Amino acid sequence: AQSVTxxxxxxxxxxxxxxxxxxxxxxxxxxxxxWYVQHPNxxxxxxxxxxxxxxxxxxxxxxxxxxxxxxxxxxxxxxSAHMSDAAEYFCVVSDPxxxxxxxxxxxxTRLKVLA
Amino acid sequence: xxxxTQTPKFQVLKTGQSMTLQCAQDMNHEYMSWYRQDPGMGLRxxxxxxxxxxxxxxxxxNGYNVSRSTTEDFPLRLLxxxxxxxxxxxxxxxxxxWTGYTFGSGTRLTVV
Numbered sequence: 001a002q003s004v005t006x007x008x009x010x011x012x013x014x015x016x017x018x019x020x021x022x023x024x025x026x027x028x029x030x031x032x033x034x035w036y037v038q039h040p041n042x043x044x045x046x047x048x049x050x051x052x053x054x055x056x057x058x059x060x061x062x063x064x065x066x067x068x069x070x071x072x073x074x075x076x077x078x079x080s081a082h083m084s085d086a087a088e089y090f091c092v093v094s095d096p097x098x099x100x101x102x103x104x105x106x107x108x109t110r111l112k113v114l115a
Numbered sequence: 116x117x118x119x120t121q122t123p124k125f126q127v128l129k130t131g132q133s134m135t136l137q138c139a140q141d142m143n144h145e146y147m148s149w150y151r152q153d154p155g156m157g158l159r160x161x162x163x164x165x166x167x168x169x170x171x172x173x174x175x176x177n178g179y180n181v182s183r184s185t186t187e188d189f190p191l192r193l194l195x196x197x198x199x200x201x202x203x204x205x206x207x208x209x210x211x212x213w214t215g216y217t218f219g220s221g222t223r224l225t226v227v
Binding site for chain 2: 009032034036042043044045046049051090094102103105106107108
């Protein structure tokens, strides 16, 4: 069965410093992986997705993630944090392409950006 | 440029009442889903649809019904509300299996 683990429930960084949000997954197949961001009292917005093309995926707002099959990881990074990056981030793994169309969400990482 | 529209944004129900959460999308997406979000638990799939007339259960379907008579609309019905259904509900749609979702802004439901 597919699963996803976000290793940190809370991360604090100073503005201008790098961001690292960690995600490990478990899948018997070649997964599709996503990162979503949720600002307070808002819906979720797709940041980036990996679907078996390039292992380094670039997303919106300067975020990127690297798919590492040997480590079963899909960590989200950004070189320099901005105050507007403060939000909750979700790592998502898809079920295999069996037509069941189910996404498994991690429990989220809340990013705090300090001035 | 509406995207996914959910109504209402807030709702308070008494235990045992029924109601329908509305979801509409104007992007002609085939795939639509309902999730609930609870603190510390991420999002959990309630029901999903891969096209008009086709629905299936997710991981937490009990107490909820759905139907999909048109591509645009995917309402979620609470049959007899219980306090355990207090949550934030999100509707989402996508054009394909692996393209990622567009989410609505959510409905915050409290059952007392």
